Amino acid sequence: MSDIGAAALKFAFVAAIYAVVIALLGVRLRRQEMIRSAERATYGVFGLVTIAMVALLYALLAHDFRLQYVASVSSRAMPTFYVIAALWGGQEGSMLPWLWLLAMYSALVVVQNRHRNRELMPYVISTLMTTTLLFLAMLVIVEDPFRQLPHAPRDGQGLNPLLQNPLMVIHPPNLYLGFVGFAVPFAFAIGALASGRLDTQWIRSIRRWTLVAWLFLGVGILLGGQWAYVELGWGGYWAWDPVENASLMPWLTGTAFLHSVMVQEKKGMLKVWNMVLIILTYALSIFGTFLTRSGIIASVHAFAQSSLGPYFLLYLAGILIIAVTLLVKRLPQLRSDHRLESVVSRESSFLFNNLFFVGIMFAVLWGTMFPILSEAVKGVKISVAAPFFNQVNIPLGLGLLFLSGICPLIAWRKASVRNLRRNFLYPFTLSFVITAALYTLGIRHVVALISFAICLFVFGTIVLEFYRGTRARRAVSGGTIWQAFVSLIRRNRRRYGGYIVHFGVVLLFVGITGSSAYQIEQNVVLRPGESARVGAFTLQYDDLTRMIESTHEAFIAKLTVGRDGKYLTTLYPEKRLYFAQNQPTTEVALRTSLFEDLYIIMAGFEPSKIVTFKVFVNPLVFWMWMGGLVMVMGTVIAIWPERRPSGPGRQHTAGQVEMTAIQGTN
Amino acid sequence: MTAIDVAIICLMAICVVVGVGEPLVRRLSYRPHGRECDNETERLLLQKEMLYGAIRDLDFDFQTGKVDQKDYTELRQQLEREAVQILRQLDAVDPLVAFDNELEQQVLALRQRRTSTSCGSDRESCSSCGTPLEEDENFCPFCGQALRLS
Amino acid sequence: MSKQHVKLSIGVMVIVTSVAYLIFSGATGSTMYFLTVPEVQQKLTALKGEPVRVTGKVTEDPIDWDMRNLSLAFVMGDGQSRIPVRYKGVKPDMFQTGADVIVEGRIGHDGVLAASVLMTMCPSKYQEEKSPGL
Numbered sequence: 001m002s003d004i005g006a007a008a009l010k011f012a013f014v015a016a017i018y019a020v021v022i023a024l025l026g027v028r029l030r031r032q033e034m035i036r037s038a039e040r041a042t043y044g045v046f047g048l049v050t051i052a053m054v055a056l057l058y059a060l061l062a063h064d065f066r067l068q069y070v071a072s073v074s075s076r077a078m079p080t081f082y083v084i085a086a087l088w089g090g091q092e093g094s095m096l097p098w099l100w101l102l103a104m105y106s107a108l109v110v111v112q113n114r115h116r117n118r119e120l121m122p123y124v125i126s127t128l129m130t131t132t133l134l135f136l137a138m139l140v141i142v143e144d145p146f147r148q149l150p151h152a153p154r155d156g157q158g159l160n161p162l163l164q165n166p167l168m169v170i171h172p173p174n175l176y177l178g179f180v181g182f183a184v185p186f187a188f189a190i191g192a193l194a195s196g197r198l199d200t201q202w203i204r205s206i207r208r209w210t211l212v213a214w215l216f217l218g219v220g221i222l223l224g225g226q227w228a229y230v231e232l233g234w235g236g237y238w239a240w241d242p243v244e245n246a247s248l249m250p251w252l253t254g255t256a257f258l259h260s261v262m263v264q265e266k267k268g269m270l271k272v273w274n275m276v277l278i279i280l281t282y283a284l285s286i287f288g289t290f291l292t293r294s295g296i297i298a299s300v301h302a303f304a305q306s307s308l309g310p311y312f313l314l315y316l317a318g319i320l321i322i323a324v325t326l327l328v329k330r331l332p333q334l335r336s337d338h339r340l341e342s343v344v345s346r347e348s349s350f351l352f353n354n355l356f357f358v359g360i361m362f363a364v365l366w367g368t369m370f371p372i373l374s375e376a377v378k379g380v381k382i383s384v385a386a387p388f389f390n391q392v393n394i395p396l397g398l399g400l401l402f403l404s405g406i407c408p409l410i411a412w413r414k415a416s417v418r419n420l421r422r423n424f425l426y427p428f429t430l431s432f433v434i435t436a437a438l439y440t441l442g443i444r445h446v447v448a449l450i451s452f453a454i455c456l457f458v459f460g461t462i463v464l465e466f467y468r469g470t471r472a473r474r475a476v477s478g479g480t481i482w483q484a485f486v487s488l489i490r491r492n493r494r495r496y497g498g499y500i501v502h503f504g505v506v507l508l509f510v511g512i513t514g515s516s517a518y519q520i521e522q523n524v525v526l527r528p529g530e531s532a533r534v535g536a537f538t539l540q541y542d543d544l545t546r547m548i549e550s551t552h553e554a555f556i557a558k559l560t561v562g563r564d565g566k567y568l569t570t571l572y573p574e575k576r577l578y579f580a581q582n583q584p585t586t587e588v589a590l591r592t593s594l595f596e597d598l599y600i601i602m603a604g605f606e607p608s609k610i611v612t613f614k615v616f617v618n619p620l621v622f623w624m625w626m627g628g629l630v631m632v633m634g635t636v637i638a639i640w641p642e643r644r645p646s647g648p649g650r651q652h653t654a655g656q657v658e659m660t661a662i663q664g665t666n
Numbered sequence: 667m668t669a670i671d672v673a674i675i676c677l678m679a680i681c682v683v684v685g686v687g688e689p690l691v692r693r694l695s696y697r698p699h700g701r702e703c704d705n706e707t708e709r710l711l712l713q714k715e716m717l718y719g720a721i722r723d724l725d726f727d728f729q730t731g732k733v734d735q736k737d738y739t740e741l742r743q744q745l746e747r748e749a750v751q752i753l754r755q756l757d758a759v760d761p762l763v764a765f766d767n768e769l770e771q772q773v774l775a776l777r778q779r780r781t782s783t784s785c786g787s788d789r790e791s792c793s794s795c796g797t798p799l800e801e802d803e804n805f806c807p808f809c810g811q812a813l814r815l816s
Numbered sequence: 817m818s819k820q821h822v823k824l825s826i827g828v829m830v831i832v833t834s835v836a837y838l839i840f841s842g843a844t845g846s847t848m849y850f851l852t853v854p855e856v857q858q859k860l861t862a863l864k865g866e867p868v869r870v871t872g873k874v875t876e877d878p879i880d881w882d883m884r885n886l887s888l889a890f891v892m893g894d895g896q897s898r899i900p901v902r903y904k905g906v907k908p909d910m911f912q913t914g915a916d917v918i919v920e921g922r923i924g925h926d927g928v929l930a931a932s933v934l935m936t937m938c939p940s941k942y943q944e945e946k947s948p949g950l
Contacts, residue, residue, distance in 0.1 A: 003667045007675045015682060036689035044682045051678065199712055233906075266719060337713075343823040352827060359835035366839055371850055381850035383869045385920065385933075388846035392838045411727035413720070413741060416734040423731065465730070472729035492726075525884045584909050603906040604883035612883050614906055 002067055005055025006146035012048035012103075013136045015041045019129040027122035027195075038125050039110045045132060046107040053087075053100045056145050060086055066152040069145045075158030077551050077579075085169040088176075096145055097173065099135040102180045106132060109184055109209075117205055120191035127187035134315045138308055158551075158581070167227035174220030175247055179285040181213020182250060185257075186282035189275055193326035198333050200265050203274070207261070208639055214254045215635045217285075221247050222628040233586040233601045235521065235616040237624075240389040245368045246288030249361050253281040256357035259350045266412065267347060268337025272327070273354070275334065279323045284361075286316050291368070342414035349407040356400040363392040394447065398454055401509055404502050405458035408465045427460025448517035455506045455513075462499050462506075469496070489637065497638030504634055507627030514620025515597075523603065525612045535617040537598055538562040544609045552578040554587075557602055557611055561591065573602045573613065597621045710756045717749045848920070853894035860927070869920045870899065870929065874913050881907050888934070892917055899923075903931040910936035 019041035026034030056069075060083050065071040073086040082089075088097045106128040113121055139145065185206040192202040224244065229237040238244060257277040263270050290312035327334075340347060367384040374382040409415075409423045435453040443449060466485070469492070474484040489496045524532040526541040533539070542558040559571045574587035591598040599616040724745065728738040848867040856863060856870055875898060877891040888903040888911075901919055911917070911934075920933035 001671075003671045004674050004678070008678060011679060011682060015686065018686065033689045033692065037686055040686045040689060044686055048678065048682065199709065200716075201712070266716065266723070268716065337716075340820055340824060343820050343827065348824055348827070351824070352831060355828060355831045355835075359831065363835070363839050363842075366843070370843070370847070382847050383850035383920075384843065385846045385848065385869075388842045391842040391845065395838060396835065409732065411732035412723045414737060415727075415732055416737045419732050419734050468730040469726075472726065475729065523886055583912065586909055601906070603886055604881070606883060610884070612886060614886075 001055050001062075002059050002064060002146045002148075005052040005059075006144070008048040008051040008055065009136065009140055009144075009146070012045045012052070013133070013140050015044045015048065016129045016133045016136055019045065020126045020133070023122040023126040023129070035122050035125075038122065038129075039114075042103075042106050042110045042125055042129065045129070046103040049096075049100050049103040052145075053096060056096060057084065057087060059146075060084065063156070064152075065154070065156050066148050067145070068147045068149050071149060071153050071156040073156070073158075075156040077155075078158055081169070088172045089168070095135055095139050095143060098176045098180060099132065099139060101173075101176055102128070102132050102135065102183060105180060105184055109187070113205070117188075117191075117201070119195045119197050120188060120202060120205075123191035123194040124187040127190045128183060130319075131183050131187075131315075134311060138311050142307055142311070158578075165227065165231055167223055167230065171220060171223040171227055174216050174223055176220075178213050178215075178217025178220050178247075179250070179289060181209065181216060182254065182278075182282045182285050184209040184213070185278050189278045190323060190326065193275070193323070193330050196330065196333065198271065198330060200268065203261055203264055208641075210254070210258060210261070211635060211639050214251065214258060215632065215639075217247065217251050217254065219628065219632060221251060222625070226625060229621070230588060230590065233588050235519070235599055235614075235618065237515075237621075240364075240367070240386045242291055242368050243288075245364045245389075246284075246291040249364055250281045250284040250288060252357045252361040252364070253277055253284060256354040257281055260354050263347050263350050269340070269347065270351070271334040271336065272331065275327055277354075279320070279327070283316060283320055286312060286319075290316065344410060344415045344417060344420065346407060346410045346412045346415075349403060349410055353400060353403050353407065356396055356403065360393055360396045360400070363396070364389065367392075397509075398451060401451075401458060401505070402454050404505065405454065405461045408461050408499065408502075423461075423464065426464055427457050430460040431456035445517040448513050451509060451513040455509050458502065458506050462503050465499055466496070493640055493642065494638050497634045497636075497640075500634030500637060501631045502634075504627045504630030504632075507623045507630055509627075511620045511622070511624030511627060514623070515618040518619045520615075520617040522615050523612060524615060525610065528609050532613075532615075534615045535596075536563055537568070537617070538565075539600075539613070539615065541611060541613070544605060544611060552576045555602070555605060557605070557613075559589070559600065559613075561598065571598070571600055573600045575602050575605070592622055594622055595619060706759050707756070710752055710759060714749065714752045714756065717745055717752060721745050721749070853892060853899055854897040856899055856923070857897045860923070864923050864925060867920070867922055868929075869918065871916070871918045872897075872899070874911065874915050874917055876913050879913070892919065892929075899929055900927065901929045901931050903934045905934065908934060908936040 019038045022034050022041065023038035026032070026038060058064075059067050059070050060074055061080070063070070063074070063076055070086075073089055074083050078086070106125070109124065109128065110121070113124075117124075188202045188206045192198050221244075224247070225237040228239070229235075257274065260270050260274055260277060264274050290309060342348070367388050370384045371381045374380065405427065406424075409420055431453050434456050435449060438452060439449060443452070466488075469488045470481060470485045473488040473491075474481065477484070477487070479487070520535045522532075522534045524534065524539070526532060526539075528541060528543050531538055531540040538561070540560040540562070542560055544555060544557050547554045547556060553576065555575045556572050557574070559573070561568045561571055569591050571589035571591060573589035576585045576587060577583075578585065586601050589600045597616070597618040599618055601614050603612040603614045605611040721742065724733065724738065724741055727733045728735075733741070848869050849863070850869045850871070851859075853870060853872040856868065870892065872892040872894045875891045875893040877898075880887075880889040882888070886905055886907075888905070888907050889901070890903075891898050891900050893899070901921075903919070903921075916937040918933075918935040918937075919929060919931045921929050921931035923929050
């Protein structure tokens with residue numbers, strides 16, 4: 001079976017090369033059949049890569065330890081669920097699922113555009129297939145998942161126990177879906193540039209693709225943070241680690257792109273800027289992959305130094321050169337259709353928000369790359385620690401949050417300043433009143449207060465928007481408040497879905513503020529029977545027991561937790577020793593509530609059963625994950641397809657123009 | 667590598683080659699990329715869409731209180747003028763679109779007349795919120811107050 | 817419309833300058849040299865009291881882990897060079913003789929690196945590690 005998989009990959013390699021060549025030939029020679037052939041080749045690549053995936057999956061499940069990869073990431077004792085996850089949990093494996101996703105996306109794009117965007121598609125296909133080639137080359141030449149060992153070991157090494165966690169199963173795929181997802185908008189951008197079809201048609205075609213990629217990337221980042229929090233045991237969720245930064249940067253420019261694209265759709269402005277943004281977003285996601293996999297920067301995501309680095313860099317340099325050349329060539333055709341009418345307009349607030357996003361991205365890039373740059377320039381590595389990132393990004397992040405509150409209050413084109421001031425008043429008052437209340441209740445941390453104030457302000461503007469919109473809707477078509485509300489959202493999915501996403505961001509900020517500003521960290525050393533007090537909690541250490549499971553040996557401490565004299569819960573922090581590994585792992589004991597998390601690890605124990613516990617009280621963490629969920633909901637609403645109106649005689653032209661009925665606004 | 671493996675691999679290769687080569691052999695008829703006329707029509711249609719979108723946005727922004735009456739009337743007239751222009755251009759370029767657009771033109775012209783005349787002094791105001799109104803308005807666009815039925 | 821453009825440009829410049837200022841002031845505060853153990857030994861006197869980040873391996877010298885005070889004393893080295901380290905915090909699970917470590921802290925007058933951050937990586941090459949470090 002694995003031989004079939006290996007052959008499939010090699011055939012896919014050939015097919016991808018063919019697709020690139022024939023697509024470009026077809027558009028040059030103006031022969032439709034060549035382009036159709038390229039489409040078939042794209043489907044072929046998808047089919048072949050799927051066969052390879054199935055072959056590898058089969059090998060994993062059948063414990064075919066003759067394959068080096070299977071032997072290094074799985075073992076007989078591993079639960080089936082994690083054996084499947086080992087497909088992406090290792091160095092070699094994680095390229096194949098990525099490749100498969102890319103191949104699937106490419107095939108999907110081709111199917112979707114069978115009768116549309118005909119001028120762009122040859123270039124789109126060749127761009128996507130070139131990217132596919134990158135991964136295929138790495139898989140076939142450097143890190144073959146089907147490489148065989150001289151003789152099959154009896155059992156595999158098994159996956160690092162830290163990775164055996166449901167979060168770890170979904171975190172990489174989400175990130176891949178995000179990274180790979182941006183290849184599609186990028187391919188269309190190249191298509192628009194290469195073909196000269198620079199109107200907003202390419203932007204409309206990629207809208208949902210971009211949103212989906214952005215959504216998955218965002219979810220992937222949050223899941224990574226959640227995994228770090230629950231699994232790693234240092235009490236936090238984000239360390240400004242280079243690999244974390246690598247995933248954040250494309251997300252930042254991607255978010256900027258999502259906003260500025262609306263300006264181009266409505267007014268035909270910022271065309272060059274949008275091109276730059278999508279190229280940057282895609283380049284950053286490839287760069288992020290490179291940072292993660294090449295081991296070039298020391299990180300807790302310590303993939304071994306691999307030889308994949310040069311491939312990524314070469315590809316990155318190649319696409320940047322091509323993209324920038326095309327962009328410069330088409331510069332004259334990318335002039336704005338309209339001018340900015342007023343600084344007090346939604347267009348300009350989007351422009352400002354873009355500057356913030358790019359600013360934060362640049363700060364993160366600077367901090368992440370500084371060690372390498374300084375080594376190249378000065379010969380000595382200078383490291384940038386977490387305080388830098390926090391110092392720079394907190395003010396910028398808060399500024400951005402504030403903007404997201406003001407922006408809904410401003411009209412497109414030109415807002416009346418008097419109206420703006422009046423609209424500003426309600427949310428501002430709400431924010432002021434509640435912040436003052438918080439202050440009197442004892443919240444004195446300055447940055448936390450500012451953050452909460454802004455969060456409340458933004459929340460106020462969102463509520464106001466929904467209120468006004470519902471009222472306007474009712475004025476036009478009557479009905480109950482609920483009917484008007486639902487109808488409002490249905491007809492303006494993008495706008496109101498967006499507001500819901502902003503609300504999710506507010507919750508995220510609330511969670512981050514609480515857990516950053518008011519975290520309690522305490523070490524307690526206890527004998528069995530002793531108690532300690534941390535924050536408002538009383539912890540009584542009952543006993544330490546030793547258990548032997550099939551895969552590991554565990555030392556489990558029993559802690560009875562009380563609050564205000566009443567019993568709350570029992571927590572069991574553990575230290576585990578997996579038989580296949582020879583290091584201990586720490587299992588965090590976590591109790592979550594709406595107000596705070598109680599987070600406990602065993603820092604060490606003695607044969608006398610004396611245990612040192614490290615205890616954290618992290619306020620408001622729940623709201624971070626809640627915020628993430630709300631963001632997902634909002635994005636789904638924004639993506640949800642609207643009923644296509646069937647008007648007679650609407651399509652005269654070879655390319656379809658997306659006609660939306662006179663219903664919704666954005 | 668067993669014999670079955672070899673057979674499957676050969677089968678794979680054949681399928682791919684056949685699937686990929688078939689369009690070349692069949693030689694689809696050559697369809698020329700858009701004529702100049704088509705491109706122009708498409709460009710104008712896109713512009714029309716953009717303008718309609720802008721009008722919708724403006725109406726909604728007015729209804730939700732972000733634009734005051736004066737700015738609203740001013741901007742809307744401007745947009746309607748541009749829209750009528752585009753429609754006329756479309757007429758000239760593509761006669762097929764003409765019938766469709768005639769109706770739209772009439773509606774726009776009607777609205778244009780209405781907005782320009784209602785700029786006069788005989789305008790009523792909403793009794794509840796004081797927003798100046800146009801003729802035959804059933805609901806106040808700002809506060810939703812039901813008015814006299816016309 | 818150039819009045820609007822002027823206002824816009826001012827807004828843009830304000831934002832860009834603030835970002836640049838933040839980056840600059842943040843960078844001058846939180847940077848430190850990232851050195852190997854031999855490099856540290858070379859510049860030992862100059863580095864005393866300065867924040868520094870060092871990479872090396874845990875040597876075979878005795879490791880003292882005081883569990884009750886969460887104090888870890890060990891020696892990190894690279895070839896012939898050695899540096900004693902004292903870290904206050906939880907001993908990372910990956911930590912053992914031979915492990916690659918990255919340490920952040922200051923070197924005291926006694927020549928001991930007082931570490932505030934300790935990151936560990938597994939000595940084996942084929943496994944990816946995500947180690948609880950901070």
